[in-house]
Amino acid sequence: MKPFKILEIKESVFEDNNRQADLLREELKNQNTFLLNLMSSPGSGKTTTLVKTINLLKDEMKIGVMEADIDSDVDAHTISDTGVKVIQLHTGGMCHLDADMTKQGLEGLNTKDMDLVILENVGNLVCPAEFDTGSSKNAMILSVPEGDDKPLKYPLMFQITDVLLINKIDVLEYFEFDLDKCIERVKNLNPNVKIITISAKTGEGIGEFADWLSMEVKRWNGK
Amino acid sequence: MHEIGVLMEVVKSVERYAAENEVESIVTLVLQIGELSSMIPKYMKSLYPVAVEGTILDGSELNIEILPANGLCKSCNKVFKFLEYEGRCPICNGRNIEVLSGKEFFIKEIVCY
Numbered sequence: 001m002k003p004f005k006i007l008e009i010k011e012s013v014f015e016d017n018n019r020q021a022d023l024l025r026e027e028l029k030n031q032n033t034f035l036l037n038l039m040s041s042p043g044s045g046k047t048t049t050l051v052k053t054i055n056l057l058k059d060e061m062k063i064g065v066m067e068a069d070i071d072s073d074v075d076a077h078t079i080s081d082t083g084v085k086v087i088q089l090h091t092g093g094m095c096h097l098d099a100d101m102t103k104q105g106l107e108g109l110n111t112k113d114m115d116l117v118i119l120e121n122v123g124n125l126v127c128p129a130e131f132d133t134g135s136s137k138n139a140m141i142l143s144v145p146e147g148d149d150k151p152l153k154y155p156l157m158f159q160i161t162d163v164l165l166i167n168k169i170d171v172l173e174y175f176e177f178d179l180d181k182c183i184e185r186v187k188n189l190n191p192n193v194k195i196i197t198i199s200a201k202t203g204e205g206i207g208e209f210a211d212w213l214s215m216e217v218k219r220w221n222g223k
Numbered sequence: 224m225h226e227i228g229v230l231m232e233v234v235k236s237v238e239r240y241a242a243e244n245e246v247e248s249i250v251t252l253v254l255q256i257g258e259l260s261s262m263i264p265k266y267m268k269s270l271y272p273v274a275v276e277g278t279i280l281d282g283s284e285l286n287i288e289i290l291p292a293n294g295l296c297k298s299c300n301k302v303f304k305f306l307e308y309e310g311r312c313p314i315c316n317g318r319n320i321e322v323l324s325g326k327e328f329f330i331k332e333i334v335c336y
Contacts, residue, residue, distance in 0.1 A: 004250060009240055009330045013229065013254075016236045094228050126261065127225035131232075156261065 021099035024134030032221040035117050037135035042123030044143040045167045047075045048200040054082045056210040061115035066105045068097050096127035099134045129157040143167040148182035163194045170199040226266045230274035249283045251334040258292040259325035292325025
């Protein structure tokens with residue numbers, strides 16, 4: 001019998017992905033493209049929020065969208081009605097996108113002359129938080145019906161996001177959702193996060209989000 | 224249940240490492256998982272054979288070492304077992320705690336030919 005050997009690897013599991021994500025971020029910086037990674041639970045209003053935001057920004061910048069889903073292309077059809085270029089990514093059963101899949105998507109979308117690319121990540125509060133996609137900034141939507149305890153249950157997601165949109169604020173009075181408590185819980189995890197209350201349905205707060213996004217894109221692209 | 228996606232990431236890293244080091248076959252993979260990591264060892268174990276099917280890790284055994292979670296109280300500098308005291312300093316009852324360890328998730332080593 002051949003002697004076996006023990007090879008020490010001692011590598012953080014996320015290191016490989018983190019390396020690729022950093023490379024991708026640098027590439028995007030060099031071609032003046034801002035990548036926003038948008039994450040949330042299923043049914044929180046990602047697609048509706050996106051459509052309204054895109055309509056406010058599409059005259060001032062060139063936008064592309066990548067829709068990531070386990071299957072189907074329903075969301076991609078909805079987004080394409082706004083007139084921006086959209087590509088559907090299928091994760092084939094995987095619950096998140098990693099930097100490598102994001103890169104392939106960007107190549108498929110041909111983002112060279114785009115100012116802003118929005119990645120609508122798979123609806124899930126766990127795995128997308130653990131895989132850096134190479135995005136310039138992370139955004140997250142929490143909707144009122146999901147409950148104000150979500151920051152306690154999914155802390156990592158709230159820690160890594162740069163902006164939190166609290167959606168469906170128009171139905172706040174019908175739910176036992178303590179807005180102040182929710183904001184306090186999020187700030188405890190992530191003191192620097194920007195929080196905007198919105199209603200994708202009525203359009204409340206979408207202007208403020210679009211302004212934030214527009215500023216970040218200009219800063220990233222050096223304009 | 225995101226363990227399968229994470230395991231597939233582990234497989235990618237190990238395959239790259241194995242190719243670089245001319246490894247022929249792998250008997251055992253050893254992972255180190257912190258008590259505060261979001262990975263559940265039980266699920267990892269049961270999903271492992273599926274995640275490694277058709278890769279260099281096919282047929283290998285998975286060993287998991289658990290790393291303890293320790294907290295440091297920033298008020299009184301006491302180091303304590305984070306889970307046992309539910310994130311609260313056992314001396315001064317303070318909640319201003321720095322997590323020193325427990326979030327790790329490492330590929331430690333492989334036993335191979």
